[in-house]
Amino acid sequence: MRTLQVDLGERSYPIYIGGGLLEKAGDFFEQHQQSTKSPVLIVTDDHVAPKYLPVVETSLQAKGYRTVSKVVKAGEKSKSLDVYEEVMTTAIEGGLDRRSAVVALGGGVVGDLAGFVAATYMRGVTFVQMPTTILAHDSSVGGKVAVNHRLAKNMIGAFHQPEMVLYDVDSLQSLPPRDVRAGLSEMIKHGLIWDAAFADWCREHTADLLALDPEALGYGLTQGCSIKSQVVSVDERENGLRAILNLGHTLGHAIEAIGGYGEFLHGEAISIGMAAAAKLAVNRGRDPQIYKQTVSILSGFGLPTAMPAHLNEQDVIGAMMHDKKFKEQTMVFILPLAIGRVEIVSDVTLDEVRQVIAELKEEGQHV
Numbered sequence: 001m002r003t004l005q006v007d008l009g010e011r012s013y014p015i016y017i018g019g020g021l022l023e024k025a026g027d028f029f030e031q032h033q034q035s036t037k038s039p040v041l042i043v044t045d046d047h048v049a050p051k052y053l054p055v056v057e058t059s060l061q062a063k064g065y066r067t068v069s070k071v072v073k074a075g076e077k078s079k080s081l082d083v084y085e086e087v088m089t090t091a092i093e094g095g096l097d098r099r100s101a102v103v104a105l106g107g108g109v110v111g112d113l114a115g116f117v118a119a120t121y122m123r124g125v126t127f128v129q130m131p132t133t134i135l136a137h138d139s140s141v142g143g144k145v146a147v148n149h150r151l152a153k154n155m156i157g158a159f160h161q162p163e164m165v166l167y168d169v170d171s172l173q174s175l176p177p178r179d180v181r182a183g184l185s186e187m188i189k190h191g192l193i194w195d196a197a198f199a200d201w202c203r204e205h206t207a208d209l210l211a212l213d214p215e216a217l218g219y220g221l222t223q224g225c226s227i228k229s230q231v232v233s234v235d236e237r238e239n240g241l242r243a244i245l246n247l248g249h250t251l252g253h254a255i256e257a258i259g260g261y262g263e264f265l266h267g268e269a270i271s272i273g274m275a276a277a278a279k280l281a282v283n284r285g286r287d288p289q290i291y292k293q294t295v296s297i298l299s300g301f302g303l304p305t306a307m308p309a310h311l312n313e314q315d316v317i318g319a320m321m322h323d324k325k326f327k328e329q330t331m332v333f334i335l336p337l338a339i340g341r342v343e344i345v346s347d348v349t350l351d352e353v354r355q356v357i358a359e360l361k362e363e364g365q366h367v
């Protein structure tokens with residue numbers, strides 16, 4: 001097992017990464033929740049529950065915790081205020097008190113939803129992340145929790161750090177291939193924003209990662225979590241540096257929203273967004289190799305890098321204008337300076353965005 005630490009003063013917490021950890025959930029829980037046996041709410045989805053819920057329930061119950069479970073429908077649509085209210089109802093009916101914990105057992109959807117419940121139930125209770133997707137190496141670390149609004153992603157949320165992240169990498173073996181690829185998109189992002197050598201390593205280990213080779217996965221997830229926690233430790237609430245974690249998200253979130261939170265997976269939309277950011281950087285005079293290399297690594301993983309032809313340019317721009325990063329008539333974009341290095345640029349005009357959308361549609365015709 002590898003252990004990383006997210007350094008945030010009194011809100012610091014460990015990330016445990018290894019095999020067989022869900023079976024030991026009760027032991028880890030006791031270490032972190034020694035003083036209370038208040039009921040625990042486990043939030044999961046209907047793909048994850050049949051596979052991993054019983055083992056977590058059994059492990060917690062064996063240590064004397066009473067558990068209450070809420071199984072939501074799998075998929076991005078469950079990151080909604082309606083489902084949030086349903087989970088709250090389960091928490092209240094289940095008798096959770098102020099010393100209770102909420103556990104997110106699943107991917108980023110369950111993590112963001114359960115985290116927002118933990119942040120707001122009785123004004124905030126303990127939160128534990130048990131990620132079961134590759135993508136969740138990103139979402140389980142850093143404390144951003146939220147649900148979506150019909151008009152814009154993650155619009156209703158909070159910062160609420162977990163007490164610990166228990167990352168059982170054995171669980172990843174049951175992921176469908178599409179979710180494997182989408183999860184690797186955020187792993188590649190961590191290389192593109194922070195560490196050229198790690199981006200290279202991802203490219204060189206494309207086949208191993210797609211095949212869920214345990215050694216490659218363990219290394220890749222540890223590096224991804226480590227980069228994420230280094231950034232978050234410097235800037236917990238996104239007053240500056242943390243914005244770099246948003247590479248590809250300005251456009252990506254718009255694509256997810258206009259796709260009705262289901263047509264495109266988060267990692268897929270972010271892949272298109274990363275290609276767009278690289279193209280924008282090149283249009284602003286950066287080395288054309290940046291775009292070529294970005295597209296090469298992403299497409300090597302089978303990720304999309306072209307703007308889908310059926311997406312209407314005006315709809316995309318309209319959705320982007322609801323984003324947290326829209327200010328007056330300009331957009332904040334994270335743009336690559338080179339592979340492994342990015343800058344935060346706050347003066348990208350809508351015309352530049354229109355041009356990139358058109359160019360990425362053109363690229364799509366050559367795929």
Ligand SMILES: NC(=O)c1ccc[n+]([C@@H]2O[C@H](COP(=O)([O-])OP(=O)(O)OC[C@H]3O[C@@H](n4cnc5c(N)ncnc54)[C@H](O)[C@@H]3O)[C@@H](O)[C@H]2O)c1
Nearest residue numbers: 047074107108109110132133135138139144171174175266
């Ligand atoms: N809070 C953050 O910092 C942050 C960071 C990145 C992404 N996110 C959010 O994360 C979400 C995407 O996360 P995701 O890609 O994990 O999606 P997800 O939670 O929907 O999981 C993807 C799919 O895999 C299934 N699944 C999960 N674990 C499985 C397993 N072990 N075996 C088989 N199937 C399994 C799920 O049921 C789902 O169908 C988005 O909402 C995105 O906005 C948040």
Ligand SMILES: O=C(O)C(=O)C[C@@H](O)[C@H](O)[C@H](O)COP(=O)(O)O
Nearest residue numbers: 138142144153154186242245246249
């Ligand atoms: O943790 C962060 O900060 C990120 O930006 C990570 C992103 O991968 C993630 O999708 C996040 O939820 C986006 O945050 P938002 O503030 O743009 O909604």
Ligand SMILES: [Zn+2]
Nearest residue numbers: 186249266270
């Ligand atoms: Zn993301």
